[in-house]
Amino acid sequence: MSINLQDLYDKIYKYCYFKVRNKETAEDLTQETFLKYFNQKSYIDRGKPLAYLSTIAKNLCIDFYRKNNRNEYLNVEISVNDDVSKFESNFAIKQAVAELPIELQELLLLRFANGLSINEIANIMKFSRFSVYRK
Amino acid sequence: MRYDLKKELKSAFDVPAPTRKEQFLNQLDYPKASRIDFIKSQLGYIRKRVWILSFILFIGTLLGLYFSEVPTSFVWVVSSVLPFISLVSISELVRSSTYNMEELEMSCKYNLLEVTLIRLGILGLTNLVVLIGIMLLFMGKTDFGLIRLGLYLLTPYLLNCYGTLFVINRLRSRETIYICSGVTVLVSILNTMLRTSTNEIYTERYGLFWVISFIMLAALSAKEIVKMIKKMGELQWNSSLTA
Numbered sequence: 001m002s003i004n005l006q007d008l009y010d011k012i013y014k015y016c017y018f019k020v021r022n023k024e025t026a027e028d029l030t031q032e033t034f035l036k037y038f039n040q041k042s043y044i045d046r047g048k049p050l051a052y053l054s055t056i057a058k059n060l061c062i063d064f065y066r067k068n069n070r071n072e073y074l075n076v077e078i079s080v081n082d083d084v085s086k087f088e089s090n091f092a093i094k095q096a097v098a099e100l101p102i103e104l105q106e107l108l109l110l111r112f113a114n115g116l117s118i119n120e121i122a123n124i125m126k127f128s129r130f131s132v133y134r135k
Numbered sequence: 136m137r138y139d140l141k142k143e144l145k146s147a148f149d150v151p152a153p154t155r156k157e158q159f160l161n162q163l164d165y166p167k168a169s170r171i172d173f174i175k176s177q178l179g180y181i182r183k184r185v186w187i188l189s190f191i192l193f194i195g196t197l198l199g200l201y202f203s204e205v206p207t208s209f210v211w212v213v214s215s216v217l218p219f220i221s222l223v224s225i226s227e228l229v230r231s232s233t234y235n236m237e238e239l240e241m242s243c244k245y246n247l248l249e250v251t252l253i254r255l256g257i258l259g260l261t262n263l264v265v266l267i268g269i270m271l272l273f274m275g276k277t278d279f280g281l282i283r284l285g286l287y288l289l290t291p292y293l294l295n296c297y298g299t300l301f302v303i304n305r306l307r308s309r310e311t312i313y314i315c316s317g318v319t320v321l322v323s324i325l326n327t328m329l330r331t332s333t334n335e336i337y338t339e340r341y342g343l344f345w346v347i348s349f350i351m352l353a354a355l356s357a358k359e360i361v362k363m364i365k366k367m368g369e370l371q372w373n374s375s376l377t378a
Contacts, residue, residue, distance in 0.1 A: 005160055005163070005165070006156070006160065009153070009156055009159075009160060010153070010156075013150065013153050013156070014148060014150050017150040017151075018148060018150075023150075023151050023153075023154075026150070026153075027153050027154070027155055027156075030153070031155070031159050034159070034163060035163075038163070038164070038165045038166065093140075093143045093144060093146075093147045094147045097144070097147045097148075108144055108147075108148075109148045112141055112144040112145050112148075113144070113145050113147075113148040
């Protein structure tokens with residue numbers, strides 16, 4: 001199996017971090033996602049590991065909120081960006097994204113940060129393809 | 136959507152770097168590809184024309200034997216075509232140098248030497264199956280025994296193997312395959328000329344000639360294969376020094 005585990009790890013961690021906004025918890029959930037993924041054999045050889053890992057990660061994040069009975073984010077950590085000028089130029093975009101509904105933010109992350117296809121996003125988020133396009 | 140906007144959107148989701156990634160991935164027990172998986176994956180990389188040509192030759196022999204009135208004379212036709220099968224197989228082995236991919240393939244998980252050996256094995260096995268199939272077809276239609284048929288069919292095949300491997304081991308360029316094609320055509324013409332100039336070439340009178348030719352060409356081909364493997368080993372060593 002020749003998959004780029006490092007890249008997959010980063011993308012799933014990014015997704016989990018988006019969901020829980022806590023570095024430690026995001027990393028725990030990412031690792032649990034990978035353990036669950038490699039614990040079964042039915043899907044591993046079918047390709048598209050990122051889409052499947054994202055689905056597992058999403059379910060684990062939902063479980064996490066259920067278990068902890070929380071509807072809000074944990075202590076929000078602000079990512080430290082060393083490059084001040086870059087930070088400034090991205091600020092407007094970040095602010096615009098932050099003002100979007102959480103569902104749309106998730107969609108943007110899956111599409112543009114993690115590079116998933118419309119079909120895969122529709123499956124993960126349980127939307128129709130048309131809804132994803134419209135959003 | 137504009138490319139720079141896509142890029143900005145990507146960076147809008149920047150997160151703090153994970154701290155336990157390397158440790159986790161090093162300890163992660165994920166299923167690694169087995170030898171069988173590797174061999175199966177190599178089957179997919181062998182071009183369709185190898186399978187198609189082998190199939191056409193087999194069906195062609197079947198039809199030729201069915202319609203030919205003198206099956207014995209059909210032996211030289213098949214033995215003249217067989218070198219082309221070996222050429223197609225050989226062309227699979229020089230793909231890396233033809234497309235200037237050797238250096239890249241040397242640095243991969245499975246290096247060029249392993250890949251080449253596996254493909255050589257698969258192709259050799261395919262050729263063997265086709266040859267045995269053809270020999271069995273001939274045995275039912277001619278008076279030749281299995282050994283004699285093997286000698287008649289395999290000697291031109293081995294001559295071509297030796298000739299093309301000789302070229303591959305001494306010339307490494309994009310044009311190698313054209314020279315190999317020339318060698319194959321030459322072998323095929325030589326085989327036809329031998330048959331037309333010497334009518335009794337498939338009789339017991341020339342038995343010794345066939346046996347000696349077969350043994351010599353088999354030994355020379357084996358020597359060239361060993362040389363090719365050694366050369367790849369050296370190339371791998373050189374690549375590791377420059378990595």
